[in-house]
Amino acid sequence: MTQSSMLIDLSQDSEPEDLIQPKPPRLFSANLAHRELSSTIPLKRKSDIDSDSSSVSPFNAFTPVLQPNNGNINNTHVIFNPKRRSEPYTPSPAPESGIELSVVVPSPSAQLKREIDSAEFIPDIKLTALSQEFYPTDALEKRATRGAYPAARSVKREAIPFRIGNPGPFLTEKERKPVVDTLCESLKRKLATIKGPPVTVSPGDMKRLAQSTSSFEFINRYKLRDGVTPIGNEFSAGCSCNEICDPARCSCLTQEENSEERIIPYKTSKEDPRFWGLTPEFMQRTSMIYECNSLCGCNERCWNKVITQGRKVKLEIFHTGKRGFGLRSPDFIRAGQFIDLYLGEVITTKHADEREKAAAARNAPSYLFSLDFLVNDDGIYVVDGCNFGGATRFINHSCNPNCKMFTVSRNHGDEYLYDLAFFAVKDIQPGMEFTFDYNPHMEQVDKVEPGAVPCLCGEPNCRGQLWANKKKRRERF
Numbered sequence: 001m002t003q004s005s006m007l008i009d010l011s012q013d014s015e016p017e018d019l020i021q022p023k024p025p026r027l028f029s030a031n032l033a034h035r036e037l038s039s040t041i042p043l044k045r046k047s048d049i050d051s052d053s054s055s056v057s058p059f060n061a062f063t064p065v066l067q068p069n070n071g072n073i074n075n076t077h078v079i080f081n082p083k084r085r086s087e088p089y090t091p092s093p094a095p096e097s098g099i100e101l102s103v104v105v106p107s108p109s110a111q112l113k114r115e116i117d118s119a120e121f122i123p124d125i126k127l128t129a130l131s132q133e134f135y136p137t138d139a140l141e142k143r144a145t146r147g148a149y150p151a152a153r154s155v156k157r158e159a160i161p162f163r164i165g166n167p168g169p170f171l172t173e174k175e176r177k178p179v180v181d182t183l184c185e186s187l188k189r190k191l192a193t194i195k196g197p198p199v200t201v202s203p204g205d206m207k208r209l210a211q212s213t214s215s216f217e218f219i220n221r222y223k224l225r226d227g228v229t230p231i232g233n234e235f236s237a238g239c240s241c242n243e244i245c246d247p248a249r250c251s252c253l254t255q256e257e258n259s260e261e262r263i264i265p266y267k268t269s270k271e272d273p274r275f276w277g278l279t280p281e282f283m284q285r286t287s288m289i290y291e292c293n294s295l296c297g298c299n300e301r302c303w304n305k306v307i308t309q310g311r312k313v314k315l316e317i318f319h320t321g322k323r324g325f326g327l328r329s330p331d332f333i334r335a336g337q338f339i340d341l342y343l344g345e346v347i348t349t350k351h352a353d354e355r356e357k358a359a360a361a362r363n364a365p366s367y368l369f370s371l372d373f374l375v376n377d378d379g380i381y382v383v384d385g386c387n388f389g390g391a392t393r394f395i396n397h398s399c400n401p402n403c404k405m406f407t408v409s410r411n412h413g414d415e416y417l418y419d420l421a422f423f424a425v426k427d428i429q430p431g432m433e434f435t436f437d438y439n440p441h442m443e444q445v446d447k448v449e450p451g452a453v454p455c456l457c458g459e460p461n462c463r464g465q466l467w468a469n470k471k472k473r474r475e476r477f
């Protein structure tokens with residue numbers, strides 16, 4: 001037999017789908033005459049195959065079998081005999097068979113080409129991390145993706161002025177107006193929370209006050225902060241009077257030194273018997289007022305409950321000019337009349353020192369009052385009216401004042417925690433500014449000390465300074 005070669009192009013004749021879905025075995029032939037020989041893979045003759053069925057191909061489910069066509073190489077037909085893997089393996093033809101068979105790397109079959117041509121390709125999707133195709137988002141995220149937030153859309157960035165060399169405010173006068181209006185509304189709401197007759201603001205000063213008190217809150221009682229503990233009720237006591245106290249017997253009242261006589265702080269007015277105020281004698285004193293309390297036998301109309309009954313006068317906050325805001329009343333105020341309590345946060349001396357230092361560094365006003373009337377040790381508390389307080393935090397200093405601050409005890413047992421109350425010491429006409437002496441014990445100085453806060457009260461007897469030293473700007477008694 002003559003030695004010859006042939007090429008089998010499996011790509012043209014194989015049916016790949018057969019590999020996937022095996023069909024009943026079938027035989028077909030291919031004319032290989034026009035093929036070029038490129039590589040040689042020895043195949044086996046059918047006769048050899050039939051005789052050799054001892055081994056099984058580990059790789060192919062089907063094995064091609066060559067069937068020469070009457071020895072005519074040009075018309076050689078290949079019989080393709082698919083065999084299952086379980087069938088015996090067909091070894092390569094022996095070299096002496098004279099035939100060399102080549103197999104080209106398959107190109108797509110006609111069937112595969114048809115399938116490729118008719119295939120529907122996945123559209124060209126530009127994938128992003130937020131692709132709706134794969135990461136469905138909720139309505140809000142969709143709005144964000146479209147930049148559809150109304151507030152953001154309404155901002156006209158190009159309309160916001162940016163003045164180089166002028167660091168703010170960036171809002172123009174027109175734009176700032178609504179902000180001030182909002183602050184005014186907020187201030188009115190805060191003022192409405194104050195108990196008692198109205199506390200108003202002088203009409204022309206509303207905006208200025210609203211801006212300067214935007215972070216200030218009005219309160220109706222002390223705010224006790226960390227480290228401040230009032231004594232318990234068990235240490236408090238009350239009198240055993242009936243309905244209205246008897247000034248000669250009431251145990252709430254203190255006694256004069258070396259005397260059985262009781263110190264009576266209040267008396268009624270000749271003009272108006274319903275009015276109770278400080279006696280002219282008591283106004284000259286620096287004594288503490290001891291009022292009756294809820295443990296007492298008397299009722300709420302007792303004459304010794306002036307502060308407990310609360311503020312009776314209207315108040316108005318107004319701007320004084322160089323001394324900042326001040327306080328006055330549209331009512332006529334009698335000498336001896338209770339005006340209001342001084343309120344604020346009650347803090348420890350340590351905290352007060354820190355706040356005082358910070359305020360002095362900013363050259364900010366001081367609102368600190370030491371509760372050191374009965375004791376003068378490290379344990380004293382301090383009332384700070386800076387962030388929380390009442391309208392009386394606006395009362396300015398005068399070296400010739402019309403008001404005076406008195407200490408008032410209502411629970412009688414607590415030497416560290418008590419009230420600070422403003423009383424008029426002169427008749428005060430409607431609209432006249434309330435003032436009191438921040439340092440009643442300060443001696444007259446020849447000249448203002450260096451570092452002192454200058455006094456601008458304008459009185460003929462002005463001492464010239466509020467506090468001797470900027471670092472100790474705290475009212476004491």
Ligand SMILES: C[S@@+](CC[C@H](N)C(=O)[O-])C[C@H]1O[C@@H](n2cnc3c(N)ncnc32)[C@H](O)[C@@H]1O
Pocket residue numbers: 322323324325326364365366367393394395396397398454455456457466
């Ligand atoms: C308790 S505040 C009084 C209210 C303050 N004027 C305001 O606008 O909030 C005390 C501060 O008022 C100012 N002040 C009060 N009386 C003054 C006076 N006679 N002269 C100068 N400044 C005064 C000082 O800045 C002081 O630290």
